[in-house]
Amino acid sequence: MSSGRCAACRYLRRKCTEDCILSPYFPSNNPQRFVSVHRIYGASNVSKLLLRLPIHVRAEAADSLYFEAQCRLEDPVHGCVGLVFMLQQQIQAAESQLVKTRVQIAVMKSQAQHPQPREAESSFNNPFLRHFDNDANLSFSNQISSGFI
Amino acid sequence: MRSQESRSTSSCAACKLLKRRCTPNCIFAPHFRSDEPKKFAKVHKVFGASNVSKILIEVPEEQREDTVNSLAYEAEARLRDPVYGCIGDIALLQRKMIQLQHDLALARARLSLYAATDSAGISNTDSDQFCTAALGEFPVACGGGFMDSFSQTSYEVNQDTHMYDFSQIPYI
Numbered sequence: 001m002s003s004g005r006c007a008a009c010r011y012l013r014r015k016c017t018e019d020c021i022l023s024p025y026f027p028s029n030n031p032q033r034f035v036s037v038h039r040i041y042g043a044s045n046v047s048k049l050l051l052r053l054p055i056h057v058r059a060e061a062a063d064s065l066y067f068e069a070q071c072r073l074e075d076p077v078h079g080c081v082g083l084v085f086m087l088q089q090q091i092q093a094a095e096s097q098l099v100k101t102r103v104q105i106a107v108m109k110s111q112a113q114h115p116q117p118r119e120a121e122s123s124f125n126n127p128f129l130r131h132f133d134n135d136a137n138l139s140f141s142n143q144i145s146s147g148f149i
Numbered sequence: 150m151r152s153q154e155s156r157s158t159s160s161c162a163a164c165k166l167l168k169r170r171c172t173p174n175c176i177f178a179p180h181f182r183s184d185e186p187k188k189f190a191k192v193h194k195v196f197g198a199s200n201v202s203k204i205l206i207e208v209p210e211e212q213r214e215d216t217v218n219s220l221a222y223e224a225e226a227r228l229r230d231p232v233y234g235c236i237g238d239i240a241l242l243q244r245k246m247i248q249l250q251h252d253l254a255l256a257r258a259r260l261s262l263y264a265a266t267d268s269a270g271i272s273n274t275d276s277d278q279f280c281t282a283a284l285g286e287f288p289v290a291c292g293g294g295f296m297d298s299f300s301q302t303s304y305e306v307n308q309d310t311h312m313y314d315f316s317q318i319p320y321i
Contacts, residue, residue: 040204042197049195049231057232064236068223076204077212080235081219087242094249101256108263 007034012043021047025062033066040069162189167198176205180217188221195224 006023009016011034016023022043026034037046046065050058071080078085162185163177164170171178177198181189192201201220208216227234 040196040200042200045195045197049227053231061232064233068227068235072204072223076208077216078219079223080239081222083239084222084235084242087239087246091242091246091249094246094253098249098253098256101253101260105256105260105263108260108267112263112267 004028007031008038008043011035011038021050025050025059036069036073037062037065040072041065159183162186163193163198166190166193176202180205180214191224191228192217192220195227196220 005016005028006020007026007028007030008022009020010028011031022034026037034043041049046062049065050061053061068080071083075082160171160183161175161178162181162183164175165183165186166189177189181192196204201217204220205213205216223235226238230237233240
């Protein structure tokens with residue numbers, strides 16, 4: 001019995017040849033890595049994909065396939081696309097915060113340049129900040145933020 | 150419901166591509182309509198019909214549409230970028246998030262400076278100059294160490310890090 005088989009050939013119960021496309025990226029000491037990738041993509045698809053790539057990027061490709069396969073196994077509905085959505089939401093929240101902060105700066109700058117009798121610093125009294133209490137009206141905020149910082 | 154329309158006598162996109170008879174309980178039919186052949190073609194090319202079928206069988210029926218859409222997204226990303234696939238998109242979003250966090254920190258620091266100079270009763274001209282100086286030259290009065298961390302652009306911040314670190318979950 002061949003003792004030098006890669007994880008892929010061991011799993012597929014086949015002879016691991018010297019030019020096995022999968023063996024550099026699915027070593028025998030990490031069988032789970034190939035199992036994950038095979039469950040989602042299939043050995044044939046993985047082989048075809050790697051064969052189409054230059055040798056120097058195949059390791060990265062195998063890593064990314066493994067990562068995506070793991071994400072899909074953990075979350076069969078969304079896979080790694082769930083991370084994309086989460087990041088998009090975080091970016092949206094951060095953009096909203098940034099706009100709000102820039103508006104506050106603009107207000108303070110304006111107040112510093114044109115001092116008025118002090119009132120309570122509540123957004124209720126501040127027409128600019130009132131728009132951003134609910135992180136709403138971003139198109140309005142975009143117009144303001146374009147001129148500052 | 151679209152699923153009602155697809156359960157007609159015509160084959161779904163999957164069965165058309167696979168050249169087989171589309172049965173009434175075809176698992177692909179509700180999600181790969183015959184007028185969207187490219188969607189299934191991409192998914193099939195990356196994952197294979199058999200694997201897609203196994204994934205769909207494992208998820209509840211009401212979540213299959215979302216599953217198919219995410220598979221289609223991943224397949225498209227992988228065909229567009231065979232090396233990194235969807236991970237490339239995630240990395241781009243992460244970089245954008247880092248940039249935003251950097252900008253937000255700067256803005257908050259600036260707001261704090263304005264608030265501080267305002268409460269200190271510094272004159273209009275002086276406060277503006279003070280803030281500009283603080284952000285540009287990191288004077289000790291503004292906590293140079295704190296401001297120093299924002300002297301780097303997010304591009305510089307990312308130079309030392311490996312672009313795609315698959316060992317970490319890319320949560321921020």
